[in-house]
Amino acid sequence: MKIYTLHREQVLPISLKEAWDFFSTPLNLEKITPAEMGFVVLTDVKGKSIYKGMLIEYRVSPLLGIKMKWVTEIGDVSEPYKFVDNQLKGPYALWEHTHTFKEVPGGVLMHDDVRYAIPLGILGEIAHVLVVKNKLKNIFDFRGETLKKYFKG
Incomplete structure (x- = not known):
């Protein structure tokens, strides 16, 4: 199984507490x-912040409008600096997303580090090159632009 990585970082003009409060609230995704x-988000998480062992179920349509269930478990939590979500069920053979936050002049430096793998062996590798890699890039580009607007940075 080939493991891929995606790394993004962004400075947000907010406090560490504001960053944690926003990103540790599952509905904000x-x-x-x-x-x-x-x-x-299918799990009742209203008013809840993440915690180690939290299971969150989503519905997502990653390709061609095909709906599928995605279940993640919150792994490591080091409030307000870091948390990890791991896919238990979904479109990937592996999904491990580490979110880190660090105070910097002007706000918070946020890192997204994703380790992921595609199922189906060589077919998955081809799908990664043709579709998945760009799809993930576009999703995280959208997030970056949306966060700029949301936090007016």
Whole structure:
């Protein structure tokens, strides 16, 4: 299984507490995901912040409008600096997304580090080159632009 990585970083003009409060609230993920992904949080998480072991179920349409279930578990949590979500069920053979936050002059430096793998062996590798790599890039580009507007940075 070939493992790929995606890294993004962005400075947001907010405090560390504001960053943690926003990103550790599962419902906010819907706000920063492109509409065409059909991303919906199914688990009742209203008013809840993440915690180690938290299971969150989503519905997502990653390709061709095909709906599928995605279940993640929150792994490591080091409030307010870091948390990790790991896919238990979904479109990837591996999905490990590490979110880190660090105070810097002017706000918070946010890092997204994703380790992921595509199922289906060589077919998955071909799909990665033809579709998945660019799809993920576009999703994280959208997030970056949306966060700039949301936090007016």
